[in-house]
Amino acid sequence: xxxMFPPALALIGGALLTALISSRQLRAVVVIVAPLICLYLxxxxxxxxVVRSAxxxxxxxxxxxxxxxxxxxxxxxxxxxxxxxxxFNHARRTELVAAQLYAAGAVGVSFxxxxxxxxxxxxxxxxxxxxxxxxxxxxxxxxxxxxxAIMHLLGGVILKVGIEGLLVTTGxxxxxxxxxxxxxxxxxxxxxxxxxxxxPLSSWLSDAYPTASPTGSxxxxxxxxxxxxxxxxxxFPGESILVGxxxxxxxxxxxxxxxxxxxxxxxxFSIVNQVGFMVVAVGxxxxxxxxxxxxxxxxxxxxxxxxxxxxxVVVMRTxxxxxxDVGGLFRTMPVTMWCGVVGALAIxxxxxxxxxxxxxxxSQAAVGEGLTTVYFLLAAASAGVFLHAGIKFPxxxxxxxxxxxxxxxxxxxxxxxxxxxAFLCILIGVYPQLLYPLLPYAMDYHPYKPGKVxxxxxxxxxxxxxxxxxxPWMKRTLTISLDVDWLWRRGLxxxxxxxxxxxxxxxxxxxxxxxxxxxxxxASARHTMGHTGPLGRSWEIGTTALWIVLLLMVYVFAYxxx
Amino acid sequence: MTQPDxxxxxxxxxxxxxxxxxxxxxxxxxxxxxxxxxxxxxxxDGWFGFGALFGFxxxxxxVFGAKFIGKLLKRPDDYYDV
Numbered sequence: 001x002x003x004m005f006p007p008a009l010a011l012i013g014g015a016l017l018t019a020l021i022s023s024r025q026l027r028a029v030v031v032i033v034a035p036l037i038c039l040y041l042x043x044x045x046x047x048x049x050v051v052r053s054a055x056x057x058x059x060x061x062x063x064x065x066x067x068x069x070x071x072x073x074x075x076x077x078x079x080x081x082x083x084x085x086x087x088f089n090h091a092r093r094t095e096l097v098a099a100q101l102y103a104a105g106a107v108g109v110s111f112x113x114x115x116x117x118x119x120x121x122x123x124x125x126x127x128x129x130x131x132x133x134x135x136x137x138x139x140x141x142x143x144x145x146x147x148x149a150i151m152h153l154l155g156g157v158i159l160k161v162g163i164e165g166l167l168v169t170t171g172x173x174x175x176x177x178x179x180x181x182x183x184x185x186x187x188x189x190x191x192x193x194x195x196x197x198x199x200p201l202s203s204w205l206s207d208a209y210p211t212a213s214p215t216g217s218x219x220x221x222x223x224x225x226x227x228x229x230x231x232x233x234x235x236f237p238g239e240s241i242l243v244g245x246x247x248x249x250x251x252x253x254x255x256x257x258x259x260x261x262x263x264x265x266x267x268x269f270s271i272v273n274q275v276g277f278m279v280v281a282v283g284x285x286x287x288x289x290x291x292x293x294x295x296x297x298x299x300x301x302x303x304x305x306x307x308x309x310x311x312x313v314v315v316m317r318t319x320x321x322x323x324x325d326v327g328g329l330f331r332t333m334p335v336t337m338w339c340g341v342v343g344a345l346a347i348x349x350x351x352x353x354x355x356x357x358x359x360x361x362x363s364q365a366a367v368g369e370g371l372t373t374v375y376f377l378l379a380a381a382s383a384g385v386f387l388h389a390g391i392k393f394p395x396x397x398x399x400x401x402x403x404x405x406x407x408x409x410x411x412x413x414x415x416x417x418x419x420x421x422a423f424l425c426i427l428i429g430v431y432p433q434l435l436y437p438l439l440p441y442a443m444d445y446h447p448y449k450p451g452k453v454x455x456x457x458x459x460x461x462x463x464x465x466x467x468x469x470x471x472p473w474m475k476r477t478l479t480i481s482l483d484v485d486w487l488w489r490r491g492l493x494x495x496x497x498x499x500x501x502x503x504x505x506x507x508x509x510x511x512x513x514x515x516x517x518x519x520x521x522x523a524s525a526r527h528t529m530g531h532t533g534p535l536g537r538s539w540e541i542g543t544t545a546l547w548i549v550l551l552l553m554v555y556v557f558a559y560x561x562x
Numbered sequence: 563m564t565q566p567d568x569x570x571x572x573x574x575x576x577x578x579x580x581x582x583x584x585x586x587x588x589x590x591x592x593x594x595x596x597x598x599x600x601x602x603x604x605x606x607d608g609w610f611g612f613g614a615l616f617g618f619x620x621x622x623x624x625v626f627g628a629k630f631i632g633k634l635l636k637r638p639d640d641y642y643d644v
Contacts, residue, residue: 254624
């Protein structure tokens with residue numbers, strides 16, 4: 001039936017085995033090996049459509065290969081395997097199963113050749129990522145999971161409306177570059193952007209991810225937003241509105257992260273920030289920009305997962321999740337600290353880390369198109385990333401004041417996972433030529449020109465100076481920051497209460513009047529229809545006959561006249 | 563386990579040295595521009611010390627911008643719980 005085995009099936013099979021096997025050790029082997037088999041299969045997928053099927057008469061292209069698809073699937077599989085190493089000993093079985101199915105959804109989306117297949121895997125991701133959120137196990141995880149699910153199901157419906165519309169207007173479900181010019185294409189774009197955490201609906205990400213378990217948020221950080229980036233690359237390259245959307249996300253992430261106190265929520269906001277860079281790149285749309293978006297997504301998954309691992313270990317070992325409750329952990333958690341620092345440097349695109357060799361591609365693409373404002377805003381944002389994630393995260397968690405906490409460092413399997421990803425961050429930073437050939441377009445780009453390195457060193461190091469000089473203004477407070485989700489978490493209940501309050505007097509007045517009217521009606525009915533009333537009492541036969549004759553006469557007369 | 567105040571990294575002398583080293587590194591990165599030319603793609607970004615100034619001022623703006631936004635948007639962290 002298949003010319004080849006769809007890679008996503010390896011993860012689905014792994015998930016089923018994980019659910020069935022009762023031995024812990026065997027289960028650990030499955031969760032780590034299944035993504036590796038998936039990775040092998042990914043590299044067997046040639047370019048073009050290789051697995052076809054049909055559903056209700058629609059031709060489906062279940063697996064379509066291509067450089068950018070393979071690149072995203074590769075990092076999803078690597079992430080899944082490394083995440084499994086990190087999680088297998090601590091996560092609940094449900095979470096491991098859900099995380100594998102979630103990753104299967106991401107790999108499935110990567111290779112989807114038509115929009116219907118994409119949609120099905122898209123929804124698989126929505127479902128099982130919700131389960132991963134719920135595995136946080138707390139009341140806030142439950143509530144945030146419900147909000148998360150509603151948002152993603154809504155996004156799915158919008159996407160589906162667009163897909164149906166596109167099918168009706170063009171007759172094709174093929175995945176090909178579109179432009180947002182009519183209702184259907186706009187719906188598709190909006191549906192994808194919801195998963196990318198674009199404004200105004202960014203809050204689901206920072207709401208849900210920090211409530212997941214210490215292992216769950218590692219998986220969550222990787223798949224949803226990056227499949228959205230892949231979908232944008234495949235469907236809307238060069239859609240100019242994305243430049244503005246992406247820039248908004250970049251600065252939204254910085255400002256909210258600067259205000260935040262929850263360790264993992266800082267990282268969640270910086271996902272929006274980093275995905276913003278990629279959205280800008282897709283909006284620029286040149287070959288260099290698409291390469292930049294793809295490369296940055298690849299590097300981002302690694303360093304962001306690394307940061308979430310580091311934060312996860314801290315949350316797991318200390319039971320605390322606020323910056324104000326931790327500090328000084330460098331004494332007893334050196335491995336976690338160093339891995340967190342490497343991740344923080346990579347996200348800040350420090351030279352010799354993966355962020356530098358991938359993010360500068362995006363800046364270079366802006367230069368190539370002569371986008372002066374975009375270029376300078378991205379440069380300012382790079383400084384801002386160093387501020388909110390690069391220094392703020394390690395400083396407040398591992399240094400700052402001495403919280404008196406002396407937790408143990410990470411368990412061995414978590415250390416392996418973190419060290420591996422920290423190694424990859426540096427490897428891609430030092431040898432970008434390992435990553436560049438995998439990018440969708442061939443290019444001749446050298447990130448390490450002395451002048452460029454010096455410019456970024458000045459930019460970043462003076463941001464660091466600003467951080468330490470402005471520390472008094474950055475004191476963490478026990479606060480949250482309102483977002484658009486206020487509208488449905490507070491606004492809607494308030495509106496309901498308000499309407500109930502101002503609606504009460506007229507409604508009760510109307511009810512009184514209705515009751516009064518109904519009372520009158522029953523009284524009069526009782527009067528006329530009662531057994532003593534004119535219509536209710538018993539009449540003699542003769543009187544009845546007379547009435548019937550009279551009525552018949554009126555009827556015949558009326559019939560004759562009209 | 564080391565005592566909280568005993569760790570070499572948080573001794574005042576260490577911290578003073580860290581500041582000295584930090585400022586020296588900052589000065590070096592700016593002065594290096596005398597030797598290594600920075601290619602300005604849009605003219606202004608090739609100016610002497612532009613990266614340093616731009617990075618620093620961006621951060622100052624962002625910190626105070628965040629402070630201002632925080633005035634409007636910050637709420638106690640049990641806001642949604644009560």
